[in-house]
Amino acid sequence: MLKPGLFAGWQKLSTRIVGLLLSFLAIALVVIGSTLLLSWQLEGSAAAINVAGSLRMDSYRLALLATQMDGGANGAQQVGEQLRRMERTLELLRRGDPQRPLFLPPTAAIHGAYAEVIQQWQAELAPPVRGLLVAGVRDGAQIKLIQQRSEQFVLRVDQLVHRIERDSETRTFWLRASQLTLLALALLGTVSIIYLLFDMIVAPVTRLQGGIERMRERDFSVRLEVDSNDEFGQLTNGFNQMADKLQDSYNNLEQRVQLKTSELELQNRELALLYDIASFLQQAQAAEPMCQGFLQRISEYFRADGGSVRILDPLRGNLHMLVHQGISEQLVETERCLKVGECLCGEAVVSKLAVIHDLRRRADGHTLQCHREGFATISIFHIFAQRQHMGFFNLHFRASTTFTAAQTALLETLGQLLGTAIENQRLQGRDRELAISEERNLVAQGLHDSIAQGLNFLNLQVQMLEQSLQRQRMDEVESIVPALRAGVEESYQDVRELLHNFRTRLQEGNLVTSLETVVDKFRRQSGIAVDFSADSDGAPFPREHQLQLLFIVQEALSNVRKHASASQVWVRLTDDQDFTLSVKDNGHGFDPAALETQGEAHVGVNIMRERAQRIAAQLQLRSAPGAGTEVLLRLPRAQRRAA
Known part of the structure; x- marks a missing residue:
């Protein structure tokens, strides 16, 4: 009895087809295997017949050699070789050779006949031959005995050969029967498979095709009979269910089209609102007009009678009303600054969840200023940026209003867009403040490195001048005045150089063009020869990076003019795997170890290092006393950013 699970599995079309094919395959393999086995056995039997038949010729030859034996060594040797040859043949029949193949058929009669051949050989024919070989003398009686027993041995071998031949005839019959069976099986299997495949596949497919043709002609009432539980039965059942749904859909098609059209229009309006607000928030504008435009757009979309946007001050816990519309001045003054936890809006800040209040259903609604002004529904949606709560916005409705889940999600998304825009404004302001602070720091460092030191020198000279005048030392006055004039001139040049550096902007062109301009100006002002070379027509850097590189070259050339006492300067720009910029002079140089001990005192070097750090570059100073x-x-290439 089949189990229910096995019966259900057999009902599957794939299971039945596979089972049918495997059954035919198993039967075919059995018949083919038996055919191959019979063919192999027939080959072994044929080889055994040939080998056994050779024993008859070998027996006659043995008797002939024994008759011709004349007592010499040559005759005895031939008889011995023939004797061993026959023994090897008998051993081959006993052992068999699967590779040829060669073996005796596995029947009791054949193996009994072979045993009689072996017994007659060992007991009757071989002993007199061996005795003749031992005697070494021709004995007529012994030779006659060998001839008689050879005849008897040949008869015994003939019996063995005849039995092998009869067995081969029987196996040949079964081989032909197996081949006929295989042919009949092929014909029967082909017909059966065609019939079964037609019954299991072609007929159901034809029925399904007919149903599809009727459905194509809009006959949605067509239903097919389910007459099996296999895959085609399931497919037919699915076809009937599809026909039911198509009939229902066709009957309600107009209503569904109107519903989908309205949903699509609503989604298009939501997308248009999102696009409008996103593009509006990306414009460069102050916070108040940005929030005002945001509030106006969502109020028009949701047909709100009023609204406001409030910004949270987390340090003081205050909620400041930034913009508003559609609400009275009294309400604005009352709720211009709320504490977290106060009123309905302050409570919503604590939970940080969107809240929609129906004031007509609240027991304390009459105590709220919003309700007294005629508003029935107050909605509160939060403003977030990077999971940071920044405030919320309200929508006021004089009629009772509810929001769908899609509308609530839309308003929450808009709150995130507004929060991101406000946060971007704050970050841009901080970036501008940081940039101004850094530039002021560089200006202060430049003034300290040049103007402050020059003024300090002038102050010391003025004090020395005052002391010389008090002592009436005119010779000292005459030596101090030129120093004062030189100090004033150097300070004036430093001021002009600083003003030029901080007013420097990249000209139209590229970095190489700007560097050539700086180098030419340095040649004219200092009179020092400069050799400038570049293997690139301008590295692809952002303009801010190129400006920092230009400042570093200006500062390096300024140090050459002030401190190096050089007569030649080499400026090299190499744009290979890494970008390299070198400014080298032949001045008197210095000890780098001594420079490191000065720390922050050498402001020019520190300014160059800070500018290099801004663009993630590596700055090195190589020098030695008297070696420039x-x-x-x-x-490095990994740190470069394209312009």
Whole structure:
């Protein structure tokens, strides 16, 4: 009895087809295997017949050699070789050779006949031959005995050969029967498979095709009979269910089209609102007009009678009303600044969840200013930026209003867009403040490195001048005045250089063009020869990076003019795997170890290092007393950013 699970599995079309094919395959393999086995056995039997038949010729030859034996060594040797040859043949029949193949058929009669052949060989024919070989003398009686027993041995071998031949005839019959069976099986299997495949596949497919043709002609009442539980039965059942749904859909098609059209229009309006607000918030504008435009757009979309946007001050716990519309001045003054936890809006800040209040259903609604002004529904949606709560916005409705889940999600998304825009404004302001602070720091460092030191020198000279005048030492006055004039001139040049550096902007062109301009100006002002070379027509850097590189070159050339006492300067720009910029002179140089001990005192070097850090570059100073100085800036490829 089949189990229910097995019966259900057999009902599957794939299971039945696979089972049918495997059954035919198993039967075919059995018949083919038996055919191959019979063919192999027939080959072994044929080889055994040939080998056994050779024993008859070998027996006659043995008797002939024994008759011709004349007592010499040559005759005895031939008889011995023939004797061993026959023994090897008998051993081959006993052992068999699967590779040829060669073996005796596995029947009791054949193996009994072979045993009689072996017994007659060992007991009757072989002993007199061996005795003749031992005697070594021709004996007529012994030779006659060998001839008689050879005849008997040949008869015994003939019996063995005849039995092998009869067995081969029987196996040949079964081989032909197996081949006929295989042919009949092929014909029967082909017909059966065609019939079963037609019954299991073609007929159901034809029925399904007919149903589809009727449905194509809009006959949605067509239903097919389910007459099996296999895959085609399930497919037919699915076809009937599809026909039911198509009939229902066709009957309600107009209503569904109107519903989908309205949903699509609503989604298009939501997308248009999102696009409008997103593009509006991306414009450069102050916070108040940005929030005012935001509030106006969502109020028009949701047909709100009023609204407001409030910003949270987390340090003081205050909620400041930034913009408003559609609410009275009295309400604005009352709720211009709320504490977290006060009123309905302050409570919503604590929970940080969107809240929609129906004031007509609240027991304390008459105590709220919003309700007294005629508003029935107050909605509160929060403003977030990077999970940071920044405030919320209200929508006021004089009629009772509810929001769908899609509308609530839309308003929450709009709150995130507004929060991101406000946060971007704050970050931009901070970036501008940081940039101004950094530039002021660089200006202060430049003034300290040049003007402050020059003024300090002038102050000391003025004090010395005052003391000389008090002592009436005119010779000292005459030596101090030129120093004062030189100090004033140097300070004036420093001021002009600083003003030029901080007013420097990249000209139209590229970095190489701007560097050539700086180098030419340095040649004219200092009179120092400069060799400038670049293997690139301008590195693809952002303009801010190029400006920092230009400032570093200006500062390096300024140090050459002030401190190096050089007669030659080399400026090299190499744009290979890494970007490299080198400014080298042949001045008197200095000890880098001594420079490191000065720390922050050498402001010019620190300014160059800070500018290099801004663009993630590496700045090195190479120098030695009497060997000149090289400022080497390297920007690895991994740190470069394209313009």
